[in-house]
Amino acid sequence: MIKKGKAWKFGDDISTDHIAPGRLFHLRTNLAEFAKHVLEDARTDFASSMKLGDFIVAGKNFGLGSSREHAPQIIKLSGVNAVLAKSFARIFFRNAINIGLLLIECDTDKISEQDELEVDIKKGIVKNLSQNIEISITPLPEIMIKILNDGGLAKHIEKYGDFQLI
16 A cells, blocks of 8 residues: 655644534534544645545554544544554554554654655655655554554445454
């Protein structure tokens, strides 16, 4: 799985409230509309300026806070290829994998705003094409890659049944 796009930089401790603003929670029944506001409390220009296939690049503890499952859903619906961060909050990580949103743990210090990136999950690297460097990523377990490739946990279970989760 190889993905290409531009980097949008965020800092540490981006919460689920930054991602899916609580003041817009009434949009939770219209996720396509909610996705138009993804991360606007962390960066007002992100949702309106990012392009299909771009990457969110963050520091430590991305997705902390409540287990607001709308947060990874609206990231995925916005067209983001993947989220790259130094670390993820545990519940956000599971919610993201369950809905088929690719999360990549890596050192994001060598990625700058709008750098062109190429992510190769099989090889376990992020190529920063703008800076001509490669960054190793923390590999995902094979089952998580299968779940992602199938489009999320529900689709994986529909395809294989729950015995494939072991």
